[in-house]
Structures are given as structure tokens and as C-alpha cells.
Amino acid sequence: MFMFTRGRSFDGGRFLATPAPDSAAQPIRSIDAPATLRVPLAQADEPAAEPRVVTGQTVAANDLLGESPGGAGRVHSPVSGTVSRLARVDTPYQQDVPAIEIAVAGAGASEPSPGERTADAADWPAVGELLDRLGRLGVDLAESAWLWKVRRVDEIIISGLDCDPAQSAHLRTLTSYADEVVSTAAALHDVFGARRTWLVLDSARRRLLSALAEVARGCPVRVHGVVSKYPQGMANLLVRTVAGAEVPCEATPAAVAVWVTDACAMMDVFRAVVQEQACTWQTVTVAGDAVSSPGNYRVAPGSTIGSLVRHAGLAKTPRQIIVGGVMNGIAVPTGDVVLTKRTRCVTVRCDGVRAPSEAMACLRCGECQDVCPVGLDPRGLLELAERNRLELAVRRHPQVCLDCGLCDYVCPSSLPLMRGVRRCREHVSVR
Numbered sequence: 001m002f003m004f005t006r007g008r009s010f011d012g013g014r015f016l017a018t019p020a021p022d023s024a025a026q027p028i029r030s031i032d033a034p035a036t037l038r039v040p041l042a043q044a045d046e047p048a049a050e051p052r053v054v055t056g057q058t059v060a061a062n063d064l065l066g067e068s069p070g071g072a073g074r075v076h077s078p079v080s081g082t083v084s085r086l087a088r089v090d091t092p093y094q095q096d097v098p099a100i101e102i103a104v105a106g107a108g109a110s111e112p113s114p115g116e117r118t119a120d121a122a123d124w125p126a127v128g129e130l131l132d133r134l135g136r137l138g139v140d141l142a143e144s145a146w147l148w149k150v151r152r153v154d155e156i157i158i159s160g161l162d163c164d165p166a167q168s169a170h171l172r173t174l175t176s177y178a179d180e181v182v183s184t185a186a187a188l189h190d191v192f193g194a195r196r197t198w199l200v201l202d203s204a205r206r207r208l209l210s211a212l213a214e215v216a217r218g219c220p221v222r223v224h225g226v227v228s229k230y231p232q233g234m235a236n237l238l239v240r241t242v243a244g245a246e247v248p249c250e251a252t253p254a255a256v257a258v259w260v261t262d263a264c265a266m267m268d269v270f271r272a273v274v275q276e277q278a279c280t281w282q283t284v285t286v287a288g289d290a291v292s293s294p295g296n297y298r299v300a301p302g303s304t305i306g307s308l309v310r311h312a313g314l315a316k317t318p319r320q321i322i323v324g325g326v327m328n329g330i331a332v333p334t335g336d337v338v339l340t341k342r343t344r345c346v347t348v349r350c351d352g353v354r355a356p357s358e359a360m361a362c363l364r365c366g367e368c369q370d371v372c373p374v375g376l377d378p379r380g381l382l383e384l385a386e387r388n389r390l391e392l393a394v395r396r397h398p399q400v401c402l403d404c405g406l407c408d409y410v411c412p413s414s415l416p417l418m419r420g421v422r423r424c425r426e427h428v429s430v431r
């Protein structure tokens with residue numbers, strides 16, 4: 001049986017309509033790599049890794065392309081081919097990032113097939129060796145530095161909740177790979193000696209909850225349904241709702257010995273440990289009212305957003321491309337921006353795009369404060385940011401903002417509240 005906590009939740013938040021058609025309805029589809037791939041050496045806003053290949057070198061799928069000093073971040077080749085040059089690309093998170101350009105061997109290279117091994121056949125190593133192996137294969141686990149340090153986790157929360165209503169990568173991964181996710185979660189439970197391990201998804205997905213509970217029968221993984229009020233998928237809110245613990249102000253779940261990860265990360269771990277594959281191809285949701293075939297696609301990092309969108313098809317002329325979903329994503333200027341290992345969602349919209357000039361005076365309705373899941377006053381923080389009174393803003397703890405975008409979403413005056421809160425946060429971080 002799965003467990004369903006009706007009462008425990010968090011203050012604020014908002015129930016959002018699931019976009020139709022549901023991008024989770026289709027099986028995950030693979031997109032062949034383009035003839036030329038430019039694999040970025042930085043996945044988000046961190047410093048770029050250093051190249052470990054030279055022009056003219058032949059590489060095979062899974063070969064190392066670059067690594068950060070000290071080996072903290074590694075980038076591997078998603079395909080076989082020849083390094084044609086060291087290039088520069090724009091990613092959704094940084095401009096002008098170093099990249100390895102690969103002339104892909106054979107037209108239409110697809111994701112390498114996994115080996116025959118199953119989770120039962122895997123020889124799960126102890127914590128130190130496991131983390132070492134995952135690091136070598138470029139699996140980027142949230143809070144991995146903390147895992148390295150403590151090597152002891154009290155609770156593991158694996159989220160099947162997608163952080164944005166447009167995204168369904170975690171939900172679809174659970175639907176397609178229930179055995180792999182559950183067996184990996186059970187193995188990690190034992191490896192880390194966790195007290196409790198949770199697999200969490202929307203309580204409205206009752207058939208999937210029952211199916212997962214059946215898969216998890218007899219193993220230590222607890223399948224758990226939660227009311228999916230946005231932004232329940234954020235790590236600190238999951239800790240409160242599922243583990244019943246409060247993450248202190250400005251801290252991460254590590255502060256209460258909880259490791260929050262997600263279904264897609266479980267598949268990265270499964271592929272690395274069981275199938276000995278480096279972390280390269282990613283599951284990305286393509287959604288939005290301009291897309292004719294929304295769904296989840298396996299894509300090689302270094303592919304352009306334009307090629308992914310073309311594959312999903314356009315039903316209408318797009319007015320905006322957002323990476324990361326409609327609530328708090330990043331609008332990208334062109335389809336030439338390349339995908340990284342961190343990209344989980346691309347939303348292409350033709351309607352509902354509001355110009356900044358449409359912002360009006362605050363109506364003092366209080367909606368932004370009511371929905372804020374961490375109790376901030378976004379209107380007050382925006383006013384302080386606009387009046388450059390950032391020292392006063394510090395006292396209101398803007399750093400606890402989850403970047404959920406809900407204040408922007410509910411504001412009837414279309415005020416750029418999240419931008420104001422971010423400005424206050426940046427001031428706190430540089431003090």
C-alpha cells in the first residue's frame with residue numbers, strides 16, 4: 001500500500017491546472033544527435049571544465065571530454081566521432097561557454113544501447129566507492145559534496161514531482177522505468193544506511209501510486225502520495241511535508257540529514273552503476289501551446305533547443321521559448337542556445353506572453369504575500385529594490401526565496417516581483 005498524508009503540507013502555494021495535452025501521456029522518445037554536436041563544458045552557472053581532448057582526436061560514446069580542476073565536474077561524450085575544434089556556445093544559463101565540437105560518426109547517431117545487466121546483478125559498492133564511481137561517470141547528484149563528507153543519510157526523498165506544471169520528465173520516468181527507479185532507491189537505502197527512503201508523487205496519480213507500491217512490495221522504499229500544490233516539488237518543502245522536519249533558514253536539507261533527489265537522477269545512477277554508462281543523454285520535456293507533439297525526449301547535451309523544438313513540431317508560430325518551465329524558467333533569445341545536462345524542460349508559447357510594459361500599479365491585494373510558500377512579502381521587497389534600499393531588505397531574509405515564480409504568476413498588475421526579490425537576494429550574497 002502507498003501512504004497518503006492529507007493534512008501535512010505548507011502554507012501558501014497554489015493549485016495550478018495541468019496543461020493539456022499532458023506531456024506525460026506519451027512514452028519517452030529518442031532524438032538522434034545532429035551531425036555536429038557542441039557539448040558545453042559548463043552545465044549551469046559554474047566555471048567551465050577544462051578540455052581533456054584535442055582537435056582531431058577520435059572519441060567514443062562515454063569517453064571523457066573535460067573535467068573541472070580536482071575532478072569535481074566531468075563531461076563525457078554522448079556520441080562517437082571526431083573532435084573538430086574547441087568551440088564556444090551559449091547555454092540557457094551562461095553565454096560564451098567553452099564547448100567540444102564533435103563531428104558525429106555516421107548520420108543520426110542515437111543513444112548507445114544499455115548493457116544487458118539488471119539491478120539485481122549490480123554489485124552495489126560501499127558509499128565511498130559508489131560516489132567515486134558516480135563522479136567519474138559525471139553523475140551530478142545534488143548535495144554530493146555533503147554526501148561525500150558525512151557518508152550518512154538519515155532519510156532519502158526521491159521526488160517524482162516535477163517542479164513546474166509544464167514539466168513531466170520525473171513523472172514519465174517513473175511511469176516508464178518503475179523497476180529501475182525502485183531498485184536503485186532500495187540499493188541506495190542500503191548503501192547509505194538510511195532510516196527511511198521515500199518515493200514521492202502526486203496523490204492524484206492513484207494508478208501509478210498503486211503500481212509503484214506493487215513494485216516496491218517487500219523492499220524498504222515507501223511510496224508516498226502528496227497533495228501536489230505548487231511548488232511542493234521544491235526540496236525544502238518536500239522535507240517539511242514528507243519527513244516532517246523543518247530546514248533552517250538559509251540551509252539545505254543536508255542540515256537535517258535528509259537527501260532530496262529525483263526520479264531522473266535515479267536513472268542516471270542506475271545507468272552508471274548497473275549499466276556502466278556515463279551521464280550524457282537526458283530526458284527533457286517539450287511542452288507549451290505552440291508545440292504539436294508535446295512529450296519527453298532523450299536528447300544529447302550539445303543539441304540546440306531549435307533542433308529539439310523542430311523534432312517536437314510546431315502547431316503555431318512561437319512567441320517565446322522558455323527553458324525550465326513557465327513559472328520560473330529562463331527565456332532564451334534564439335533556438336541556437338544548446339542544451340546541457342541540467343536542462344529538464346523547454347516550453348514554447350504563443351499565447352499568454354506578457355510584455356514588461358504591461359506592468360501596472362500595485363493594487364495592494366496581498367495575493368503575492370498570501371501565496372509565498374516561505375512567508376516573504378514580495379511587494380515590499382520589490383519596492384525596496386526599486387528604491388535601492390537594499391540594506392533594509394536584508395532584514396526581511398530574501399535569501400529564503402525558492403525562486404518558484406508564484407508571486408509573479410498571481411500578481412494582477414504583472415509586477416516583476418521575482419526580479420525584485422532576486423535583486424535583494426544578490427545583495428545579501430555579496431555582503
Ligand code: SF4
Nearest residue numbers: 372401402404405407
Ligand atoms: S518571493 Fe520567492 S518563494 Fe515567495 S512566491 Fe516569490 S519566487 Fe516564490
Ligand code: SF4
Nearest residue numbers: 362363365366368411
Ligand atoms: S499581487 Fe501584485 S498587486 Fe497584489 S499586492 Fe502583490 S504586488 Fe500588489
